[in-house]
Every structure is written in structure tokens, then in C-alpha cells.
Amino acid sequence: MYQVMKTKRLYAFALVIALLVSLLPITKANAAYNLAWSDEFNGTSIDQNNWSFEIGNGSGGWGNNELEYYTNRPENARVESGNLVIEARKENYGGMGYTSARLKSQGKKSFKYGRIEARIKMPKGQGLWPAFWTLGSDIGTVGWPKSGEIDIMEHVNNENNTHGYIHWDVNGHAQYGGASHAVDVTQYHVYSVEWTSSAIKWFIDGVQFKEANIANNVNSTEEFHKDHFLLLNMAVGGNWPGSPDGATAFPAKMYVDYVRVYQDGATPPPASGIVNGGTYKLINVNSGKALDVASAGTAPGTNVQIWSDNGSGAQKWTLYQNADGSYKLINVNSAHALDVAGSGTGDGTNVQVWNDLGNGAQKWNLIKNADGSYKLINVNNGKALDVSGSGTADGVNVQIWTDNGSGAQKWSLVKV
Structure with a gap:
């Protein structure tokens, strides 16, 4: 050229x-x-x-x-x-x-x-x-x-x-x-x-x-x-x-x-603005509420939802980069990973915490949006971390859904 x-x-x-x-x-x-x-x-x-x-x-x-x-x-x-x-x-x-x-x-x-x-x-x-x-x-x-x-x-x-x-x-x-x-x-x-x-x-x-x-x-x-x-x-x-x-x-x-x-075999650079091993709260852009483990639960399979930002361990997530450049998100309170239930791939599949297995259902690509927020795309299914029905109330479930760029799929990562 x-x-x-x-x-x-x-x-x-x-x-x-x-x-x-x-x-x-x-x-x-x-x-x-x-x-x-x-x-x-x-x-x-x-x-x-x-x-x-x-x-x-x-x-x-x-x-x-x-x-x-x-x-x-x-x-x-x-x-x-x-x-x-x-x-x-x-x-x-x-x-x-x-x-x-x-x-x-x-x-x-x-x-x-x-x-x-x-x-x-x-x-x-x-x-x-x-x-x-x-x-x-x-x-x-x-x-x-x-x-x-x-x-x-x-x-x-x-x-x-x-x-x-x-x-x-x-x-x-x-x-x-x-x-x-x-x-x-x-x-x-x-x-x-x-x-x-x-x-x-x-x-x-x-x-x-x-x-x-x-x-x-x-x-x-x-x-x-x-x-x-x-x-x-x-x-x-x-x-x-x-x-x-x-x-x-x-x-x-x-x-x-x-x-x-x-x-081949390279160590990928961290996602833009992310500290590998750093602890963050994830605030949903649409609702202003935090990614939260229901009732601060510690059992595998506990539901993940949005809830008013209260600074608790149930709302703190440590991000570790995987060899493929994706991230696992480990909840500080439970030490369990952010996980797509049953390794599901369909729109609406629930998101939970589960034992850290290192599989694709627990791997998330963090992609920075133009407004500085992030979308989290699950490696296993290619779908986005999403608030059900674009809800804004405490306790609304978090799920996976086809990437549509909406505020329900945008998360501000605030280092704690």
C-alpha cells in the first residue's frame, strides 16, 4: 500500500x-x-x-x-x-x-x-x-x-x-x-x-x-x-x-x-484501566446499583443480583486475568467465582457464584465502552452480563443476554 x-x-x-x-x-x-x-x-x-x-x-x-x-x-x-x-x-x-x-x-x-x-x-x-x-x-x-x-x-x-x-x-x-x-x-x-x-x-x-x-x-x-x-x-x-x-x-x-x-503463549496485556488482582465494585450504569451476592451468601449456586451500593464484601470482586486475556471475578465475601449457571448459553440464563473451576462459564472478557464503563462478555457463550428487564430495583436478577450495548449491560468498575 x-x-x-x-x-x-x-x-x-x-x-x-x-x-x-x-x-x-x-x-x-x-x-x-x-x-x-x-x-x-x-x-x-x-x-x-x-x-x-x-x-x-x-x-x-x-x-x-x-x-x-x-x-x-x-x-x-x-x-x-x-x-x-x-x-x-x-x-x-x-x-x-x-x-x-x-x-x-x-x-x-x-x-x-x-x-x-x-x-x-x-x-x-x-x-x-x-x-x-x-x-x-x-x-x-x-x-x-x-x-x-x-x-x-x-x-x-x-x-x-x-x-x-x-x-x-x-x-x-x-x-x-x-x-x-x-x-x-x-x-x-x-x-x-x-x-x-x-x-x-x-x-x-x-x-x-x-x-x-x-x-x-x-x-x-x-x-x-x-x-x-x-x-x-x-x-x-x-x-x-x-x-x-x-x-x-x-x-x-x-x-x-x-x-x-x-x-502464541503470550501474556495478554490487562484490559484498559484494569489492575490484575485488584478489587472492584461493579456499578450498573442503568440502575446505579452494585453487583451483589444475594443475602451475602457463601454457598455455591447463590444468586447474583443488583442491590444498593453498601460497600459490603458481597459487593466486592477481585479480578484475576486468565492466560487467554479474559478475567475471573472472585467475590471477596464468599471466595466463589462469578458463574453462568449450568454453563448455559441461552438469553436469560441466570448468573450465580460457584466454586472457582476456571471454565469458560467463569471467564469474562472486559471490553471498555466509549463512556468509560465496561461490558463483560462471557467466554463460553459470547453474551453480556445483563440486568434482567433493565430493572432498577434492589434484588433484580443478573443474567446473560445478547450484547446490545444498553445501560443494563454497562458496568462502572470502581476500585476499592
Whole structure:
């Protein structure tokens, strides 16, 4: 994506590229990774702790003769209905004929190795060029292509496939990559790479379509053994796709449901703002009441409810991070874990305390909302910790329910 025109044929580095082509069979993605970081785009605005914006025309089209002016306006980038929306518009702005957005995690989030994926759907149209990619974090000092670049997903024009590439320096620019198998890009798909010390593999929906060998810095691939940051953007025009034509529909929208990074055996960072091993009370945003063990009970199976905040041990929970990045919540009074009854998965299944078993029914992903509150998503069933019927009275049951972003599913974590 960065300062290069790609084609569907090999360049002068044919011998280098031939050495990079793997003879391994097509494989499924590795399921052993642990979630290290994600942005689920479930708030009301773009999380500035994760992303910043590139602004402008890149001094003449970002090295690719692109035609857009990138902005940070909500017209071009926003969070909407659980998606990051990047919208390209046909309008005169900043001396260019189109606007769009380009987000990057530079200086905020960077990674070396793991599975990097995003669930995306895109528009088709002559001159459109959406992308999900990485750059080496040292680009500011070494420049491109010495920084290295991994193009996880690029799509141009009306093609029925995407592309995956790497770019690096071998006394000049080298690249390897190519087209995926057929895919309807206008529907959601998970685009990913699995990046290890020996190889980079490209996948769509878990099915591999390309692989590059980087073991032992073969062919000067040391660029791929250091931290990279993430980028999401939609270019308009440029050397590769060419210019839009009269059939290109604007505005054109790229939807990103989530971005996730998994790492093999890694210790995930704590959830934003959470102290591992810290004790908290959880105050429901809708009712203003605390997550409470009924009657300060200590027996397994005691119901969990909301109750007026009284500072008792029945309303204090110690949060311990699991190896997969989720948390268990241990009640201070009973020493039992916050648990979904019977490991249930249906809407309305009751929440209780139970002996600490370490199973999925007792694991909760803590996801920070834009207002600073958290939603707690149960690992076993993917549903949210919820106050039944959005109730506000003392004694209303707590349950699991499909994640809907309501106040009944938002909890302020107050450290005690």
C-alpha cells in the first residue's frame, strides 16, 4: 500500500521471490493463539488509545498518485452500529477531488508475530482501494521499504478476490505476494495473517492462500522480525487501481467489525484501566446499583443480583486475568467465582457464584465502552452480563443476554 505500484506479474526479484514461495499444502489457521488485544468498535467513537489519523494528501498521493484527501472528520471515519466505518466521498477538499480516512495504531499499539485479523466488508468500484496492513514501527528512522510492510488485505476495483503482499529492502525494493482465491468482498470475511519467526501466511476465513518464508532473515527479510503497527484505510485512485469512472458509486463505505491480535503463549496485556488482582465494585450504569451476592451468601449456586451500593464484601470482586486475556471475578465475601449457571448459553440464563473451576462459564472478557464503563462478555457463550428487564430495583436478577450495548449491560468498575 505504501509508495508502490503492484501488478499481477513478477518483478526483477523473481529469483528472490521463487525462494520465498512455500511448497507446503494449504492449511487452516492455527487455533492455539491467545487473544492479546482487540478493538471491537462497540462504543460510540473511535478509541484514541488505539488509533490516530493520517491527514492530508500525502504530498501528492502517498507515493501512489492517489486522489483522496484523508481527514479525521466523522463523515469519513466513525463508529456506527458496532463497526468502524471508513467512507470515501466524491467532493472537493484540500485541493483533491475525493476524501477518505486512514487510521493507524503507530505509537499506540504495535506487535511482533501472532495472528492479526479483521472482519471486514467492502465496496466494489473502479478506483477504490481498501486495505488492512502493517508497517514497521521504525519507519520514522529507517524509511520505507527498510521498515517492512505486510499487506494483510488489499482489494482493487471490481475484482472477485483480494491480495496479500510483503515489501522489504534488498538493496532496493523487493516484494512478494499475490491474489487470493475467489471471494465476495461485499460480504463480511475475516482477513488475517499468521506471522511467526519462520513464515508469514495469508488467510481468508481461516483458509490459507499464500505463504512467505522469513526464517533466519532469508533474503534480507529482517524487517519482519521486529514490531509493526496496524493501518486501515480506503484509497481512491492511484497507480494500481487507476481512477474512478462514471460507474463508481460514492459514498463508498468499508465496514470493519473488529480488529484482533492473537499471540502464541503470550501474556495478554490487562484490559484498559484494569489492575490484575485488584478489587472492584461493579456499578450498573442503568440502575446505579452494585453487583451483589444475594443475602451475602457463601454457598455455591447463590444468586447474583443488583442491590444498593453498601460497600459490603458481597459487593466486592477481585479480578484475576486468565492466560487467554479474559478475567475471573472472585467475590471477596464468599471466595466463589462469578458463574453462568449450568454453563448455559441461552438469553436469560441466570448468573450465580460457584466454586472457582476456571471454565469458560467463569471467564469474562472486559471490553471498555466509549463512556468509560465496561461490558463483560462471557467466554463460553459470547453474551453480556445483563440486568434482567433493565430493572432498577434492589434484588433484580443478573443474567446473560445478547450484547446490545444498553445501560443494563454497562458496568462502572470502581476500585476499592
